[in-house]
Amino acid sequence: MISEFKEYAKKLGYQQWTAIQKAVYTPLISGENVVGIAPTGSGKTVAFTLPLLERLRGSQGLGLIVIEPSAELAMQTQKTLLEWGKLIGLTVQGVVGGANLGRQIDRLKDHPNVLVGTTGRLMNLLELDKLKLETVQAIVIDEADNLLSEETLDPIRTLVDRAPDEVQLGFFSATQNDSLRHVNRWFNQKMTTIDVTSIDDTRGKVRHGQLEVSNRKKEQMLLRFLHLDDFKALVFFNQVSTLQKVSGFLIHRHVRETAKLTSEQNQTSRQNALRDFRKGKVRLLLTTDVAARGIDIPKLPAVINFDLPRDEKTYTHRVGRTGRMHQAGLVINMGDDHDLRRIKQLVRDQFDLSPIYFNGNQLSDTKPVQTDHPDETSYIQESSDRKPVEAHKQPRQPHQEPLAHSNKHHKKRKHLKRKGMRHKRKAKG
Structure with missing residues (x-):
């Protein structure tokens, strides 16, 4: 040389x-x-x-x-x-x-x-x-x-x-x-x-976690990651349409620490999104396999598979964004029980996947104790400058008819009034 x-x-x-x-x-x-x-x-x-x-x-x-x-x-x-x-x-x-x-x-x-x-x-x-x-x-x-x-x-x-x-x-x-x-x-x-795949030693220790969550709750689950200290991640989607929907959900809730990186954006928008992500201004960068192909984010802490990849090759490319050059990394695969079993079967020859949980505002290996509100959205906490997510609202109680003997605080029913008028006309005649 x-x-x-x-x-x-x-x-x-x-x-x-x-x-x-x-x-x-x-x-x-x-x-x-x-x-x-x-x-x-x-x-x-x-x-x-x-x-x-x-x-x-x-x-x-x-x-x-x-x-x-x-x-x-x-x-x-x-x-x-x-x-x-x-x-x-x-x-x-x-x-x-x-x-x-x-x-x-x-x-x-x-x-x-x-x-x-x-x-x-x-x-x-x-x-x-x-x-x-x-x-x-x-x-x-x-x-x-x-x-x-x-x-x-x-x-x-x-x-x-x-x-x-x-x-x-x-x-x-x-x-x-x-x-x-x-x-x-x-x-x-x-x-x-x-x-040199078998002899390469540049990969750091990367943990591959499985976070069980239903498909309809994934959007809200993303909010929880923003409460982890020093956390940022590439969030992968299979379809741009799903990415746009989730982006709209976050924008509607006034979340300013996320951005999009898609092939549909113009070059300036993509460059700005990558720059803000590298600087830490953006903590969740929503992207697709095409848009993020080969991108190098130094010391990227994590990758989140919002949509699980359909093949092992795609999984390998996604998870390769974290754990570079001896740095530690984390991969979080989100899905229901069926989805997680499928992805584990798909990549088992190359990667070891294990369960991961949210325990309060921390990721944990230990499953949290069941509460009176087992729904995962009940754990979501919003910062003081954001509107609470709808998951915090108390469920509306079903309508109940008042008991017959408890109507003294209610207005007289119209049919009772009409009954009295008929009685009066009868007496007059």
Whole structure:
């Protein structure tokens, strides 16, 4: 490794390289095509950044393209590449959807050495003949298990076909799938697969809890997490429609410590939500798998599965947001008894799930003593500056007819008055 990178790594406090960083360095700097599999948060971005930038040192024009599944992840990766690239005089540009296309085209005239972008915007530039690939030495497909799907596989293959025949390819992912196992068929290249999942030691201790709650009470249960000290979490939903409904519920109750992160928002709104979440202004960030893919939140305490994931791959990506780089983490799976049994069965080969409870305003391993009000919403406490939730209202008692002998405090009934009038008319006649 070049001295500039060694010195900067020491300055950043790197004590040792992670398993994926050590494993792919030599193959990548030697020009091999690599499929790199490593857990989320194990340093995959730095793993491909250092050897590929080192190969580019002193080169002219565009030499490296990194493809990301979202604008947020592209900007995150761009920041890392720029941080290391400037040490050796390399320039980096980001091209993502939602940003001004004309401005991006103008900046391409400066001939950046590295381009980080989303598939759609890269294809826009290619179709407009504004992106020239003649000098490209390497292409990295990050979050490859996601990007090699039906929707984006063909555009990526088109981009690779337009590059020189000897272009080096790198595919990086937290999980293995059929597309990655047979990636050589899609790109007609010999691949070296490096999977360090079994030897990676970057994960901190992460507890996977099961919080039993009925589906109709999940919204109110979220309020309880805001009473935990120093707590914040990514809250995952399967559908944007459910996320919007829950967001509306929280807004209606004047809760200001939550925000949304969805693919439907514009780029500025998503950036603001992430910034406020990283700073702690927002403590519950409601999101989906698509919107949160690959996002790095340093020292994130917890992940909440409001909707339980449908497969093990999705579960792995979600829980990988917490417990990074030796930090402790917590995963809270919410659902009824049937849902929790299903998710435990789904991930039992990889994760150990155990019951978790709310005991007052604390999370506990011990089931709380049953009270006169066993409904979980009876535990919810609101801060003094918020309106009490409806769960605190006393239930309306069913209507009861007064007893016959207890009507002295009530107005005379109309039929009694009419009876008296009939009696009077009869007597007069």
